[in-house]
Amino acid sequence: MSDYYDAFEISPVPAPGPDAVPPEPFRGIYGMPAFVNVPTTDLAASVEFWTRGLGFFELFGVPGTLVHLRRWAFQDVLLVAAPSVPEQPPAMSFSFSGVLDQVDSLAAACRALRPDAVDGPRDTPWNTRDVEVVTPENARVVLTAAKPFDPAGQEARNLAAMGITPPGDGPGGRHG
Numbered sequence: 001m002s003d004y005y006d007a008f009e010i011s012p013v014p015a016p017g018p019d020a021v022p023p024e025p026f027r028g029i030y031g032m033p034a035f036v037n038v039p040t041t042d043l044a045a046s047v048e049f050w051t052r053g054l055g056f057f058e059l060f061g062v063p064g065t066l067v068h069l070r071r072w073a074f075q076d077v078l079l080v081a082a083p084s085v086p087e088q089p090p091a092m093s094f095s096f097s098g099v100l101d102q103v104d105s106l107a108a109a110c111r112a113l114r115p116d117a118v119d120g121p122r123d124t125p126w127n128t129r130d131v132e133v134v135t136p137e138n139a140r141v142v143l144t145a146a147k148p149f150d151p152a153g154q155e156a157r158n159l160a161a162m163g164i165t166p167p168g169d170g171p172g173g174r175h176g
Contacts, residue, residue: 012072013097016127016146020099025057026073033074036094039082040137043067046079049136053110054143055102071096085137093132093140100129100145107131107143123147126162127155 014020040046047067050056056069056077069077075096098106103121110133111118120131124144131143150156 012074013146014099016100017148018100020101022099022102023072025071027059027070028073030073032076035076035078036139037078037080038135038137038139039085040079041082041085042136043079043081045136049110049113050077050079053106053113054133054135054141055098055106055109079137087138089134089138089140091140093142095130095142095144098143098145100147103129103131103143103145107133125155125158127159 008015012023012026014022038046043061043064047058047069050069051058054071056071056075059068059070059076061067065081067079069079107118107121110131114134114136117134118131119133121129122131123129127147127149128144129147130145133141133143135141147155
C-alpha cells in the first residue's frame, strides 16, 4: 500500500492538458514555506529580467536592498543586493512550474533579453517540458510544465517504474 494520496487541491498548478490555464499572479501575503534568495549586483537589471523574461512581478521591495518577486502562490524569489555574484552558474538549479503553452513564450522572452542564456525547451522522461535559463545573476532556473498524460506512452512506463501511479488508477493516482 502506498502512503501517497491525491493532494492537488493545495497547489496552484493546474492539471496538465491542452486547456490548462495558469492561475493569476498571487498577490496575497502568507508565511512562505520555501523561497529562493538570489544575490545580485544590479537590482534594477535583475528585476527587469525576472519580470519581462520569466513572468514574475514585484510584490514589494526595500530600495537598494531587496526585491521580493512572485509568480504564482509559493513561487517566491528574493533578489538581494550583494557586492558580487558567482562568475559561473552553479550546478544546482531551482525549478518553478508553468503550463505547457507558457514554455515557448517564456523561453522567447528570456532569449530576447539574454540570447545565450536559454537551453531548451526539451522533454523529460518524467513527462514535463523544461526550459533552463541562466539569469543575469548566474542563477540556474528551470521553467517546467507537465505534458498531457498518455497512459500508453513511454513517460507512463517511466513513471510506473518509479512507483508513480498514473492519473485515476488507484491510490496515489489523480483523477481528471
